[in-house]
Amino acid sequence: MSLPPFTVTILGTSSATPAYGRFPSAQVVQFHQRLFLIDCGEAAQFQLRKYHFSIQKIEKIFISHLHGDHFFGFFGLIGSMQLQGRKRELLVYAPPELEHIFKTIYAASDASVTFPLKFIHLKSHSKELIYEDDAINVYSFPMNHRVPCFGFVFQEKPFLRKIRKEKVENLSLLPIHYDVLRKGEDVVLEDGRILKNSEYTIPSPPPGVFVHCSDTFYTPLYYKNFFDSPDLLYHEATFSSAEAKRAELTFHSTANQAAQAARDCGAKKLIIGHFSARYKELTPLLEEARAVFRESILAEEGLTVNIRDGFPVPVPVR
Ligand SMILES: [Zn+2]
Numbered sequence: 001m002s003l004p005p006f007t008v009t010i011l012g013t014s015s016a017t018p019a020y021g022r023f024p025s026a027q028v029v030q031f032h033q034r035l036f037l038i039d040c041g042e043a044a045q046f047q048l049r050k051y052h053f054s055i056q057k058i059e060k061i062f063i064s065h066l067h068g069d070h071f072f073g074f075f076g077l078i079g080s081m082q083l084q085g086r087k088r089e090l091l092v093y094a095p096p097e098l099e100h101i102f103k104t105i106y107a108a109s110d111a112s113v114t115f116p117l118k119f120i121h122l123k124s125h126s127k128e129l130i131y132e133d134d135a136i137n138v139y140s141f142p143m144n145h146r147v148p149c150f151g152f153v154f155q156e157k158p159f160l161r162k163i164r165k166e167k168v169e170n171l172s173l174l175p176i177h178y179d180v181l182r183k184g185e186d187v188v189l190e191d192g193r194i195l196k197n198s199e200y201t202i203p204s205p206p207p208g209v210f211v212h213c214s215d216t217f218y219t220p221l222y223y224k225n226f227f228d229s230p231d232l233l234y235h236e237a238t239f240s241s242a243e244a245k246r247a248e249l250t251f252h253s254t255a256n257q258a259a260q261a262a263r264d265c266g267a268k269k270l271i272i273g274h275f276s277a278r279y280k281e282l283t284p285l286l287e288e289a290r291a292v293f294r295e296s297i298l299a300e301e302g303l304t305v306n307i308r309d310g311f312p313v314p315v316p317v318r
């Protein structure tokens with residue numbers, strides 16, 4: 001059964017400043033035919049173009065926190081959307097201050113936005129459902145950083161069960177019966193016969209879960225409070241263990257700790273990113289993570305990963 005896309009493409013992997021061809025934090029999730037941007041570092045709109053994502057197709061932006069390397073690209077991106085005639089609504093999930101900063105900048109430059117731009121303020125100290133439709137739930141949860149910071153869970157809803165055509169072709173079922181079967185329930189026919197769901201349908205592939213953990217101090221088992229066994233976990237790994245003290249002082253994680261986090265929560269695959277500019281060569285960070293959690297890969301600009309199985313895929317042509 002071919003499923004609609006559910007992928008994440010890495011646009012920026014650098015912490016604090018650009019370094020060695022790496023850009024500040026940004027990732028784009030393609031969920032079915034929709035785009036969600038997570039963080040918006042300085043180069044985000046250039047990177048979106050480079051990897052053939054239409055900025056007008058971005059439906060929602062999730063900003064983890066208000067350190068510049070995670071949101072300084074936001075203002076330019078909104079400006080480009082406006083100049084290119086955007087009409088479609090854009091929802092921005094971010095700490096409350098972003099709306100104020102945005103309005104201040106736009107007022108100072110006498111600029112305006114004429115498409116519907118809505119800010120949804122993130123401030124909860126617990127896990128919160130921030131968006132839901134018939135295909136996905138998105139949750140925020142608090143991270144442990146120097147300023148209020150949020151992680152995100154993108155949880156695809158289960159697919160409908162598949163009907164076994166050979167079992168139903170002579171039954172003259174009504175459309176409502178098919179709907180009931182697809183939802184996983186038994187059908188009671190008018191003559192009292194019961195069609196047991198397990199005999200007439202087969203399960204669809206399991207839905208995918210992607211968790212994005214941006215800047216944070218590592219606390220063992222902390223994530224168990226918020227999610228369990230994601231298919232793909234992105235976790236920051238700003239430093240190597242040799243800089244563990246610095247990681248602690250700056251409320252960041254080491255590659256070793258990112259891998260421990262993946263193991264703690266039962267993740268199937270891990271992507272580490274948000275690398276300090278002190279590391280030109282990232283292989284030691286990857287090796288450090290893999291020593292704890294084998295299924296670790298390095299974030300790199302342009303990498304697209306299938307969330308449901310954690311394997312890299314070519315960037316689709318849009
Ligand atoms: Zn930060």
